Amino acid sequence: MRLTDQSKELFAASLKHIPGGVNSPVRAFRAVGGEPFFVDRAKGAHIWDVDGNDYIDYVGTWGPAILGHAYPDIIDAVKKAADHGTSFGIPNPFEPRMAKLIKDLFPSVDKVRMCNSGTEACMSAIRVARGATGRDKIIKFDGCYHGHTDSLLVKAGSGALTFGNPDSAGVPKEFTQHTVVLPYNDADAVAQALEANKDQVAAIILEPIVGNAGLILPKDGFLQKLRELTSQHGTLLIFDEVMTGFRVSKGGAQELYGIKPDLTCFGKIIGGGLPVGAFGGREDIMNYLAPVGPVYQAGTLSGNPLAMAAGIAALEALKSGEVHQRLEQLGVRLEAGMKQAAADANLDVTFQRCGSMFCGYFGKDPVYNLSDAMKCDRDLFTRYFHGMLERGVYVAPSQFEAGFISAAHSEEDIDKTIEAAAESMKHIRD
Ligand SMILES: Cc1ncc(COP(=O)(O)O)c(C=O)c1O
Structure with missing residues (x-):
């Protein structure tokens, strides 16, 4: 039997002050029963x-x-950065370095904007895709998770062309009416949905390798087919590489499968363990973002020097492959x-x-x-x-x-x- 006395006490205290005792639901161990342990180091x-x-x-x-x-280089980088101050709200020298590192490893990215989480990255990529195409609908796949943005919190509908229902209370139906949900790995369903919604679909967003329903790989040719179909229909292809980016290979799933998406979402590894997100892609699309273009997106802590320093140290260690x-x-x-x-x-x-x-x-x-x-x-x-x-x-x-x-x-x-x-x-x- 493992000793868990202090964890039990801390969880009891947390339950009094935090919904479910946790700041993100899976941590509560509800799916498996029991109580979470608290980490010291x-x-x-x-x-x-x-x-x-x-x-x-x-x-x-x-x-x-x-x-x-x-990881020692990350810890050193964070300590050094912190000595200079934790946030400035005006550009810092880490930001262009981080952007260049991401671009070097992901050749599909011409321009990149930093934000603070994977959720923000996906939400903002969808917004710029809609702004750039002038279309409202998006296609996502069941089992893919793109953060807790309203329009992306949608589970599979009953049929390939069914509009999604909210997966969460608190999300008005109207907020998800432009989200079409399809089964992953089903290219025919995508072709049909694009035909049925001709000239209306701004983007297809997916995890190119699904890490939020266990681990699901794309079938041979699935990603290529998505690339072809989206190009034919003037729909943008968004790879959510928040999890797979820098993980499945230094250049993510897009390097592994040789696909060039129009936009890519990042998070996790690029912050070296600090809160971060980013999205990037084709210059013509990214230039729709304020202050260059009409799509608004912003963040008090975006490009935060501690997160950038940590992420740069991580990417430097990964870039050789x-x-x-x-x-x-x-x-x-x-x-x-x-x-x-x-x-x-x-x-x-x-x-x-x-x-x-x-x-x-x-x-x-x-x-x-x-x-x-x-x-x-x-x-x-x-x-x-x-x-x-x-x-x-x-x-x-x-x-x-x-x-x-x-x-x-x-x-x-x-x-x-x-x-x-x-x-x-x-x-x-x-
Ligand atoms: C593929 C994918 N996209 C987006 C997100 C959301 O990222 P965050 O939790 O940083 O908001 C996650 C989080 O697990 C993810 O796995």
Whole structure:
């Protein structure tokens, strides 16, 4: 039994003051039951809770910690930047450096605007897409998450051409009436929707690799088909690479699949663990933004010097691509071990992976979209999650979240994780 006294006390105090005791819902462990632990510190691939328990971490602060926690160059950069002041509200020298680094790694980006979260990045990309095309509708896919903006909080409708319904209370139906939701990996549905809404669709936004319904890869040719269809229809293609950017390769999913979107959304890794977002793309589109053009977008803390300094240190460490080779090796090792552990326990687990992002679905069939993902056995996942936690491995507290390996994970960490998985799976039906 792990000691969790202080975490329990802190959670009880949080429940009194914060809705659900957390500042972002998944953290509450509601999908898996139990209570969250409170983190005291993190270093490399490990986190320690306030009761002194040590966990090998595969959440990696939901993606940003690709180099491991408290990466020395990032910590140094933040400390140095903080000595000069934490925010100025007028340009600072980190901003053009950050923009240039993003552009160097993402050749589809001519101009980029920094903001403060992935949510803001997606919201603003949609706005500029609408402003530039003069069209209102957007297409998104079920299972893709683009932050908690009203018009993007939409789940799948009943049919390919059905207008979406709000996924959240508090979002008026009118705010989502321009959002068309389609099944991921279904290019025919996209072709039909573009025909049915001719000259009305400003943009298609998607996670080119879906990390918010587990881990779903695009089928062969799906992204190419989207590129062709959007070009034919004068619709912009927006890749939400908040999660995949700088993660699945140094140039994101667009580098991996050789696709040039019109706009790209960023977040997570580009802040090195500090709050950040960005969106960028074709110059003619980005020039619709104020102060050059008529589309308004702004932010008191946008381009914040601490976030920029941290992000620059992260991108400098990633730009050679060597880190990604190491991540792939670790990913291969983890995948092989997890598949073996499931086979030894006689369990159907579909392990899907791209580099350092992965998901083990408790089900036997490959997952291509949200409805496939929903077929997996969430009760088994819950038992697996608690089995892993008991054995000192922290995976995301939901079947529908991707796991993240960092460059700080050692081979020993991976092997211990596989051992923990083998043990957890062996006892999963007990
Ligand atoms: C693909 C994707 N887009 C957007 C977001 C929203 O980013 P943020 O949580 O920084 O607002 C997330 C967050 O997980 C994400 O994974």
